[in-house]
Amino acid sequence: MSICELRGVSKTYGSGAVEVHAVRNVSLSIEVGEFTAFVGPSGSGKTTLLNQVGCLDTPSAGEVLIQGRGTGDLGDKQLAALRASEIGFIFQSFNLIPVLTASENVELALSLAGESGGKQRAVELLDQVGLEGLANRRPNQLSGGQQQRVAIARALVKKPSLVIADEPTANLDSANGEAVLDLMRQLNQDLGVTFLFSTHDPMVMKHATRIVTLHDGEVVSDERKET
């Protein structure tokens, strides 16, 4: 079953002589439970494609469907609601809200999704990602690895259909990167959460069940691994 489907998606920036085709006519489908990595050199269109899948940006051409529903006609409120309930994000720079504690960062995601009972769920999930006793710390009191775990908990707390992770290990040392990746893989397997990465990291590629390679905005290969 498809969580997300891209149909002939293109994204062009600028116009005329300075026109840049970041993504060209990409069609692919992300299935439930996949652990997919978008790989490719810098400027190949990985992040742009993730933006389209995550409804952070709109395509210049083509269509993005989330759980079978087209997103092209959705307004700001509907897109926000879709992101709040269906899509979790993990960023390279963790992107935690510095004035909130770890548990408040996680709670905020729940509150934006319109769900209550956030505090307890946030603490439970933080425990699950290995941050027992750190729920009341602010991001600046946590290591990079710990911050990324908070970001993972924040992405997962609302039980989204899809988690999008943009270079999640890029700012972590190899030990922390490995640990974070193991955690995501474990959550993928235990909870059936669908993950979609962009990465340069061979370690991520090693864990991925599907690798989509991009070059100059086009999909040049799409390989599924046997698990």
Added chain:
Amino acid sequence: MSLFTLALRNLFRAKRRVVLSSAAIVVGVFYLIIGQSFIGGMNESIVRSAEDGLTGHLLLRPADYPKFGAAYPVDVLLTLTPDARTLLAGEATAWTERQIFSVTASSSGDSLRLRGIGYDPVRDPSVFSRQVWEVDGVIPETAEQGVLLTSGAARLLELKAGDSVVLQARTHKGAINALEVPIAGLVTTTNMAIDRTSVYVPQALTRDLIRSELPSHIGVKLAHRDEAFGFGDRLLAAQGSTAEVLTWFDETKDLLRMQEIRSKALNMLVAVLMLMSSLAIANTILMAAHERTREIGTLRAMGMTKARVLALFLTEGGLMGVGAGLLGAVLGGGGAYYLSLNPVNLANFAGNGMGDQLQFSSWLYGEFSWPIVLIPVLVSIVVAVLASIYPARVASKMVVAEAVRAE
């Protein structure tokens, strides 16, 4: 996690910047409260001084009585009609007859032209309050006791209670009359239009001086000052065209109008301060929006709508207004409350040349009322929220895909 909590915590991130940006609002609110307190206090002082000094709630006097200057003619005096007397007896809280006349006080070769206020020792205090008078000696009630000289006049003539003074006045028929009378006491009424220019003369002695029992003025006290307008019309109708009515408002309106101009000038000054402050707040919120671009992108990616981002930044601006407004209100309100209990003596600032013709007390109380304190707070909140609109719109319109990856 409420928007309010998030906004509040965001403000505490850049405390110094927020404090500096809000400082102009604090000053503006403080200045507005203190200024309006003084103006309100001065307005009340002007009206009270007129009521307690020379006008009462209203004054009946001969028609065409001089409106300006120091001429107090007694050639035309009042004879109350029976209807007017009935009206006064039935509806006025109190009323009293006065003879206001020009008099020259002389002592040891020095002379001073004064306003003689001939008063009924029994009825006068019930119309013209003596609550704030300071008397050195006694207030005379009989001709034999002499006069009550105002302290400013006594100082100029170098006289004190117990001395005597020669009063020279014209009778109502125009003849010159002079009497040497003892000074029973010195009075400071705190009314600047009286204290250096008047002498209080008991009715019996006044009659000896101007040779008439008829009053030149009837002072009237009503249950409330606002009744003066309607009552004045009826009194005039009852008395006829030989008289005119002067209400406390007629007497004070020019000064009150000046006060209104002063109040507007104050408001304009505060408006400039608020404008400056709004620019500072707009700048602060705009800087915050730019510094927090990635956070805004993250919040939007997590599902926050543009409208909520807008609301977040407006709340931050509003909270700055609330904080600064409340601090200004505490300082200004505290100052106004203190001034309402501890008056300032304007004479200390203006010296002796101040306001001989102006009926208001040199002792100025501040006015303290909740509207004076709370309205500036509301203004400061509105200013801060308005100032936040532009930066909040900038924040809400950020492109999410770019914002989440901003450095």
